[in-house]
Amino acid sequence: LDLSVNYFTGHFSFSNETLNVIDTIDISSNQFTSTAVLEPPNLRECNMQRNKFACPIPDWTEKKCNGHCR
Numbered sequence: 001l002d003l004s005v006n007y008f009t010g011h012f013s014f015s016n017e018t019l020n021v022i023d024t025i026d027i028s029s030n031q032f033t034s035t036a037v038l039e040p041p042n043l044r045e046c047n048m049q050r051n052k053f054a055c056p057i058p059d060w061t062e063k064k065c066n067g068h069c070r
Contacts, residue, residue: 001026002024003027003030004026004027005029006029009030009031010033010034011032012035013035013036023040025043025045025046030051033054039060043060046064047065049065049068054070055069
């Protein structure tokens, strides 16, 4: 899933069906302010840099996806 470099805002999350099958996420360079709490179990690659996440954000988004909060 590549949604990078858009002007998406608000909360980014997954449906239950997507959560179980997604393995790559790139939502970098958007303006998301929050993200899903649950980590996709098959996640291999992830990029959540350059968003506007409000603290706190889930640990997996910081550790695996370079997501940072303000």
